[in-house]
Amino acid sequence: xxxxxxxxxxxxxxxxxxxxxxxxxxxxxxxxxxxxxxxxxxxxxxxxxxxxxxxxxxxxxxxxxxxxxxxxxxxxxxxxxxxxxxxxxxxxxxxxxxxxxxx
Amino acid sequence: xxxxxxxxxxxxxxxxxxxxxxxxxxxxxxxxxxxxxxxxxxxxxxxxxxxxxxxxxxxxxxxxxxxxxxxxxxxxxxxxxxxxxxxxxxxxxxxxxxxxxxx
Numbered sequence: 001x002x003x004x005x006x007x008x009x010x011x012x013x014x015x016x017x018x019x020x021x022x023x024x025x026x027x028x029x030x031x032x033x034x035x036x037x038x039x040x041x042x043x044x045x046x047x048x049x050x051x052x053x054x055x056x057x058x059x060x061x062x063x064x065x066x067x068x069x070x071x072x073x074x075x076x077x078x079x080x081x082x083x084x085x086x087x088x089x090x091x092x093x094x095x096x097x098x099x100x101x102x103x
Numbered sequence: 104x105x106x107x108x109x110x111x112x113x114x115x116x117x118x119x120x121x122x123x124x125x126x127x128x129x130x131x132x133x134x135x136x137x138x139x140x141x142x143x144x145x146x147x148x149x150x151x152x153x154x155x156x157x158x159x160x161x162x163x164x165x166x167x168x169x170x171x172x173x174x175x176x177x178x179x180x181x182x183x184x185x186x187x188x189x190x191x192x193x194x195x196x197x198x199x200x201x202x203x204x205x206x
Contacts (some may be wrong), residue, residue: 002112
């Protein structure tokens with residue numbers, strides 16, 4: 001699968017000493033997305049806009065806002081994180097993801 | 104800096120257990136590039152087409168084909184790797200790069 005007529009920011013977004021990195025793209029319709037990689041580790045992220053996270057490869061255990069348990073999401077799965085909230089992730093393997101921002 | 108009217112492959116290229124990852128893009132003029140991240144480690148890569156490597160962030164020590172010593176390339180630097188050859192890299196920090204293929 002490819003995005004056509006996209007605008008791609010050349011420089012990467014780098015978090016957690018490079019264990020989480022992504023590239024920002026803007027699709028033909030103007031939607032902002034990031035295409036990213038997470039290496040094994042435990043992470044907490046905060047959202048601004050609502051996010052749709054699609055798992056493109058690997059898997060991640062996710063604790064969504066208001067939840068107390070982690071659920072495993074695998075390649076082909078997706079989940080939504082509400083705006084202005086925090087969520088936790090535990091990665092046991094490398095994972096490839098696409099995050100779409102609802103702005 | 105951004106690439107406009109580009110095509111980007113959604114799924115990442117993953118090497119060395121995710122310590123080296125990249126996304127493939129095709130620029131408006133049809134040139135193939137990869138935008139990638141290397142985590143600390145020692146790597147050897149082989150080329151098919153000639154590659155122009157630009158360092159977008161961080162730094163890497165590179166031993167080019169035919170050389171016996173490593174040279175440090177930093178943000179803003181670039182180097183060319185001939186087609187059908189091998190080169191070695193030592194990364195002490197995370198590095199962000201853009202690789203352009205001369206096809």
